[in-house]
Amino acid sequence: MKHNDDEEHDPILLPMPVVVDFVRFEKNLLQIGFFGAHDIRHKSQSTRRIEQLVTRNGQKTKVSAEFRSSEALGLPSTSDRDKYIAFMKIAMEEKIRSGRISNPVRFSGYRLLKELGLTYSGENYEDINRWGQRMADTTITSEQVIYMASARRYVNKTLHVFRSFTRTGQSYLNGARRTEQYEVVLEDWLLENLNESYVIPQDFTTYRELRRPTAKGIFGYLHLWFHASRGRQIEKDY
Numbered sequence: 001m002k003h004n005d006d007e008e009h010d011p012i013l014l015p016m017p018v019v020v021d022f023v024r025f026e027k028n029l030l031q032i033g034f035f036g037a038h039d040i041r042h043k044s045q046s047t048r049r050i051e052q053l054v055t056r057n058g059q060k061t062k063v064s065a066e067f068r069s070s071e072a073l074g075l076p077s078t079s080d081r082d083k084y085i086a087f088m089k090i091a092m093e094e095k096i097r098s099g100r101i102s103n104p105v106r107f108s109g110y111r112l113l114k115e116l117g118l119t120y121s122g123e124n125y126e127d128i129n130r131w132g133q134r135m136a137d138t139t140i141t142s143e144q145v146i147y148m149a150s151a152r153r154y155v156n157k158t159l160h161v162f163r164s165f166t167r168t169g170q171s172y173l174n175g176a177r178r179t180e181q182y183e184v185v186l187e188d189w190l191l192e193n194l195n196e197s198y199v200i201p202q203d204f205t206t207y208r209e210l211r212r213p214t215a216k217g218i219f220g221y222l223h224l225w226f227h228a229s230r231g232r233q234i235e236k237d238y
Contacts, residue, residue, distance in 0.1 A: 025085065026088075068138070082216075083128065101191060132182060
């Protein structure tokens with residue numbers, strides 16, 4: 001007969017903490033709704049305009065942003081936001097290494113798909129290429145909505161996010177796995193804002209677990225609002 005001290009007990013499994021993977025998201029692209037909450041594969045939209053009344057310096061100001069792209073490529077969507085966040089993780093790693101982000105930003109398709117948890121299929125590589133083309137093709141017309149961090153002012157300006165996007169190489173490893181390299185040249189205003197740390201941190205680990213476009217769209221705004229409120233209770237109209 002065993003004493004209580006000798007009895008075998010099942011080990012108690014403690015939950016492991018989830019690693020939070022923060023990625024810095026440029027505030028303008030989040031606030032103005034650059035990435036629509038839709039799936040580009042199901043519906044192509046080439047123009048969108050957003051208007052809003054905001055309070056600045058105690059006065060009501062009308063601001064707007066208009067987005068235009070070709071009908072063939074359409075406007076940036078939820079899946080494009082996914083790739084942009086993964087791309088920002090790669091770009092911000094460069095900033096940590098060298099102190100700033102510089103043009104061009106180079107990355108492999110393998111690395112981007114790995115960050116997104118996607119398979120290395122030919123279709124997913126083609127999606128990266130279409131994403132980059134769409135980002136470079138889309139035009140933003142800002143009426144007092146895009147903020148320039150270094151000048152500390154909002155501007156009336158027509159601009160882009162990517163100045164150019166290039167697929168620089170393609171090959172197959174051992175005759176099987178495909179590998180591609182890409183090169184992005186960021187527009188000056190975006191590069192400047194990123195280096196001025198005009199960004200908001202987003203939990204990429206939790207974001208990747210979301211499945212619906214609307215949930216992903218709201219997720220970024222929740223980060224922005226709670227960051228601004230420093231964790232206090234907030235209430236928003238939508």
